[in-house]
Amino acid sequence: MNLTLKIWRQKSATAEGQMVSYDVSGISADSSFFEMLDTLNQKLIMSGGDPVSFDHDCREGICGTCSLYINGRPHGPEKGVTTCQLHMRSFKDGDTIHIEPWRARAFPVISDLIVDRSAFDKIIQAGGYVSVNTGGVPDANTIPVPKEKSDEAFDAATCIGCGACVAACSNAAAMLFIGAKVSHLALLPQGQVEAAKRVQQMVACMDELGFGNCSNTYACEAECPKGISVSNIARMNREFLSAKLFAEKEKIIQDSL
Amino acid sequence: MLLYSSITKKVLMALAGLFLVTFLCVHLGINLMLLKGDGGLMFSEAATFMGTNQVIKVFEIVLFAGFLLHILFGILVSFQNRAARPTAYACGNSSETSFFSKYMFHTGIIVFIFLVLHFIDFYFIKIGIVAPPPGIASHDFYHRTLLLFSSPWYSLLYIISFLFLGIHLNHAIQSGFQTLGWNHSKYMDAVKFIGSAYSLLITVGFSIVPLYILLSK
Amino acid sequence: MTRLNARAPEGPVAEKWTAYKAGCKLVNPNNKRKLDIIVVGTGLAGASAAASLGQLGYNVKVFCYQDTPRRAHSIAAQGGINAAKNYQNDGDSAYRLFYDTIKGGDYRAREANVYRLAEVSNQIIDLCVAQGVPFAREYGGLLTNRSFGGAQVSRTFYARGQTGQQLLLGAYGALSRQIAAGNVTLYNRRDVLDMVLVDGKARGIIARNLVTGEIERHAAHAVVLANGGYGNVFFLSTNAMGSNVTPAWSAYKKGAMFANPSFTQIHPTCIPVHGDAQSKLTLMSESLRNDGRIWVPAKLKDVERLRNKEVKPSDIPESDRDYYLERRYPAFGNLVPRDVASRAAKERCDAGFGVGTTGVAVYLDFADAIKRKGHDTIDSLYGNLFQMYQQIVAESPYETPMMIYPAVHYTMGGLWVDYELMTTIPGLYAIGECNFSDHGANRLGASALMQGLADGYFVLPYTIGNYLAAEIHTPRFDPASSEFNTAAQAVTDRLKSIKNTGAKESVDHFHRRLGKIMWEYCGMARNEAGLNEALYLIAELRGEYARGVKIPGGVNEYNPELEKACRVADFIDLGELMVRDALQRSESCGGHFREEYQTSEGEALRNDDEFAFVGAWEYKGRDAAQLHREELQFKEIKLSQRSYK
Missing domain, CATH: 1.20.58.100 (Fumarate reductase/succinate dehydrogenase flavoprotein-like, C-terminal domain)
Incomplete structure (x- = not known):
């Protein structure tokens, strides 16, 4: 396959960037998208150019490192896959492919196609866990969990934190990311203990980091490589409202909000 | 208000919006009385009731507050959303989404402009800020309506406005449910259907009146 | 040649860990605050260790090359995690898990360490469930298990095909909690390039900030390496692109011994290589062998016809198929340990019976299982793996057998550690895949997750205290001292x-x-x-x-x-x-x-x-x-x- 690539090039966080055009040829349709970019980079390196920086690691669709906005869609044209699992057979010979980094105020560009997603870490640090210590927990089978709930929790927990939801959202909102974590933990008895505190703190953190609001366009669900449902956002809203309206207020939470 | 969390803002917007949706239903009911062909007797009676009843007066304040809240939050949230992505994509988004959902702000603005005109034409006349057209009493909504709808241009504008309102509502109703957390896999399809049906009803229902008046002229 | 001493406690193997815990030195909470620990890597071992040490009150600095700790390659483990819970009442016990692990490792692992691993395995499951890890459950609400290669009991806990991901998210959550509490400081996008020794003890590291290129010095009272395995030495492996040996290797060059480096595990069920531009290999969980039957054609002429696409695999009659694992190993069949299964596949392919366009692949067939258990059951068990396969190969395993071939997957070798997981450099620990300790010459399926978490949650927090108890009077180190200068200069020069x-x-x-x-x-x-x-x-x-x-x-x-x-x-x-x-x-x-x-x-x-x-x-x-x-x-x-x- 022969392709024309239009790629966002930006030397560093502070530098100006622009779209630059490249041609690649002889790409196998069985290659992955990254193997195609590898081929481009090898060519650039050998011809004294500057290879394109992009984030990638496991290359099997699970670590969530990869983050390319391809032809107007995060992770490209295929539904339910990450960029690393995108194969060139999804494109036609002679295609022009636009490749851009995720765009959001909370995800500043570091270099070329790489963005800083530590905002997601901060949101999890705000409460995306169950506060248990190592040691001193009951036997794993002490609390039965209905299989349906457990499965639903798992569906929410499959989030890989890639940020495609933010990239796809017209408002750069992180609601699906947070909704998934809030849902995962709120659906399990182990997570319910802190549910009220968790949702309030995570939402407050999200707002502080400059993500947008949810307009319920559901672009996030359409682009999520793990197919996480927007019903998780509704569940978060529900949790949030009931926390605001009915939860006992702890002094420390009041202060931290 | 600025300090409210993103979800609180959206929830208040949704609550106000859903309240306005129920108000539309009442308004439509009164409008449809024009079709009765009794020379506006029933319509005027209803209009007088709405204009004089003390309980309704309280609700009027709530209604204005609802409009204000919905519009102000709508503007506020839209600005915040724009700020959340300072650099736009070179290649526009082509994700699969419901088409109308992306244009809530735009349809909202059109509906708002209509609302202003509507206020000037009716409410401002009623409370005496604007002088009524010659020969029509300030509280005579029936003749005022007949006069306005006798103009094909005004009727067209009216119908187009309600088309946009319908588009706005089509997404808004299910969106309101989602924002309030009333999303359940068992019921969401029904909510979406009812939302679409209701928005169609509003557009068609409100459009019948000018069409009827024009055609029966 | 010196003879190394693991310093395991005396006494019967089942009592060693209890005896150790009763006798090891402790550090009082006030003193823990004065002690710094560096953890390199945020996979299951690193994240669990950093979280647990932070929780104890030590000052922890944790380093990863990824943009966030949650992306460490532990996430890629699909199949499950072993524990001797005996929830299935099929005769499991700590001793059996210990026995299976030693035997599976072909008797090249240290008894004391392996027994301890089996012993703490149950605590891991308890903790993970409390953290909200959504393990698979029965309709009654209790946890379910599956069987895995090399064992005759069902002791593997799993979360669909994402067990590693879910366990790491649990550990990442615990780590995030400690970061928020200020007990742990995270340094992401850092490559750890060298160890710093002061008076023969590990006292710090030299790291490179991958974004700015800046060379950084970090000092501590002890250093814990959890940088994973070195399978990427083979270029093509199932490891992540960034997985590397550099922190462990720099420790080796500073005097830590490297044990059994040649013990690498070749995983039998990976997607075969497609061509020269290939950058990495993708693993299909070994759990597939529970229901899939492995075969190649028994006749060379069928191999030829398959390769020319004259016939489909399903056209080959039963009598002309060679279910070589079932033939050679009737007791374990398709569930023989990984090394045995891998070599058997190589043997068939070398003999010319390999399938696929390259001839280096064998079939993993689900037709029987689908017939027996139904499409829906198979879908619920392996749905996401089938999807992943289809995405890469563009063939549906529901319709045609999968093609698989062995690929480098795990390295049993690593830094030599004693019973306390300390390397031959005092104050330098190695945990998880980057040490050599528990799997001998071969690791059983679902044991890597167990070992990483055992080391990080339940072993290191005890053993490191035994060392640090003697360090409470050692003041914080100055990263501007001559040892740090020399090391930083060496890295810059390199x-x-x-x-x-x-x-x-x-x-x-x-x-x-x-x-x-x-x-x-x-x-x-x-x-x-x-x-x-x-x-x-x-x-x-x-x-x-x-x-x-x-x-x-x-x-x-x-x-x-x-x-x-x-x-x-x-x-x-x-x-x-x-x-x-x-x-x-x-x-x-x-x-x-x-x-x-x-x-x-x-x-x-x-x-x-x-x-x-x-x-x-x-x-x-x-x-x-x-x-x-x-x-x-x-x-x-x-x-x-x-x-x-």
Whole structure:
């Protein structure tokens, strides 16, 4: 396959960037998208150019490192896959492919196609866990969990934190990311203990980091490589409202909000 | 208000919006009385009731507050959303989404402009800020309506406005449910259907009146 | 040759850990605050250790090369995690798990460590459930299990095909909680390039900020390495692109011994290689072998017809199929340990019975299972794996058998550690895959997750206290001291020298060549002549690398090629040590199969009289290393020829 690539090039966080055009040829349709970019980079390196920086690691669709906005869609044209699992057979010979980094105020560009997603870490640090210590927990089978709930929790927990939801959202909102974590933990008895505190703190953190609001366009669900449902956002809203309206207020939470 | 969390803002917007949706239903009911062909007797009676009843007066304040809240939050949230992505994509988004959902702000603005005109034409006349057209009493909504709808241009504008309102509502109703957390896999399809049906009803229902008046002229 | 002492407590194996815990020194909470610990890596071992140590009150600094701790390659583990819960009432116990692990490892692991692993395995499951890890459950609401290779009981807990991901998110959550509490500081996008020793003890590290290129110094009272395995020495492996040996290798060069480097695990169920541009291999969970049946055509003419696409696999009648694992190992069938399954696949392909366009693949067939259990059951068990396969290969496993072939997956070798998980450098610990300790010459499925979390949650927090108890009077170290200056300068010089070579070929070019050498001569089957050839080829490659690697960009900026160049330089050196180790071990055991040492039936032939030891290598300059032995004593388990027939 022969392709024309239009790629966002930006030397560093502070530098100006622009779209630059490249041609690649002889790409196998069985290659992955990254193997195609590898081929481009090898060519650039050998011809004294500057290879394109992009984030990638496991290359099997699970670590969530990869983050390319391809032809107007995060992770490209295929539904339910990450960029690393995108194969060139999804494109036609002679295609022009636009490749851009995720765009959001909370995800500043570091270099070329790489963005800083530590905002997601901060949101999890705000409460995306169950506060248990190592040691001193009951036997794993002490609390039965209905299989349906457990499965639903798992569906929410499959989030890989890639940020495609933010990239796809017209408002750069992180609601699906947070909704998934809030849902995962709120659906399990182990997570319910802190549910009220968790949702309030995570939402407050999200707002502080400059993500947008949810307009319920559901672009996030359409682009999520793990197919996480927007019903998780509704569940978060529900949790949030009931926390605001009915939860006992702890002094420390009041202060931290 | 600025300090409210993103979800609180959206929830208040949704609550106000859903309240306005129920108000539309009442308004439509009164409008449809024009079709009765009794020379506006029933319509005027209803209009007088709405204009004089003390309980309704309280609700009027709530209604204005609802409009204000919905519009102000709508503007506020839209600005915040724009700020959340300072650099736009070179290649526009082509994700699969419901088409109308992306244009809530735009349809909202059109509906708002209509609302202003509507206020000037009716409410401002009623409370005496604007002088009524010659020969029509300030509280005579029936003749005022007949006069306005006798103009094909005004009727067209009216119908187009309600088309946009319908588009706005089509997404808004299910969106309101989602924002309030009333999303359940068992019921969401029904909510979406009812939302679409209701928005169609509003557009068609409100459009019948000018069409009827024009055609029966 | 010195004889290494693991310093395991005396007494019966089942009581050693209890005895250790009762006798080890403790650090009081006020003093913990004065002690700093560096953890390198945020996989299951690193994240769980950092979280647990932070929770205890130590000041922890944790480093990862990824943009966030949650992306460490533990996430890629699909199948599950073992624990001796005996929830299935099928006769499991800590002893059985211990026994299976020792036997599965072909009797090359240390009894005391393995027993401890089996013993704490149950606590891991309890903790993970409390953290909200959504393990698979029965309709009654209790946890369910599946069986896995190398065991006759169902002891594997799982979360669909994402067990590693879910466990790591649990540990990442715990870590995030400690970060928020201020007990742990996270340093992401950092490569740890060197260890700093003060008076012979590990006291810090030199790291490179991958975004700015800045060389940073970090001091601590103890350093914990949890940087994972080194499978990427083969270029193509199931490891992540960034997985590397550099922190462990820098420790080796500073005096930590490297044990059993040649023990690598080749995973039997990976997606076969498609072509030259291939950058990595994708694993299909071993759990697929529970329901899939492995076969190749029994007749060479069918192989030909399949390759020419004249017939479909489903057209081959039962009588013309060779279910070679079921044929050779009737008792375990498709569930034989990984090394056995991998070699059997290679044997068939080498004999010309391989399928697919390249002829290096075998079928993993679900037709029977779908018929027996129904489409929906199979979908609920393996749905996401099937999807993943279809995405990569563009064929549906529901309709046609999967094609699989072995690929490098896990490295049992690693830094030598004693019972306390301390390397031969005082104050330097190695946990998880980067140590050598628990899996002997072969790791059983679903044991890596268990070991990583056991080390991080339940072992290291005790053993590191025993060391740090004597350090409470040691003041915080000054990262501007001469030891740090020297180390930082050495790193800077090394980066400059790598950057300024002759510029002929890219880093990947050399890495690919190294991978080919290793796969060819030090892969699934090895022999003396091949290994000697490999030594020669690696020396040649190293020479070329030093003279002609081309790296664009500068040292003080974001430069992924420079990162790779440092990693590959270490891989080349490590490759050589692996070959040396494979040469010295004149026997076959587990993942190490020397063609000269096999039974008449082609099975691995151990030599327990001469090789029942851990081979630990000491760095003696760039191309020299000295072998030390830790004799393995089997008091609980009688050594026997592994048989899965």
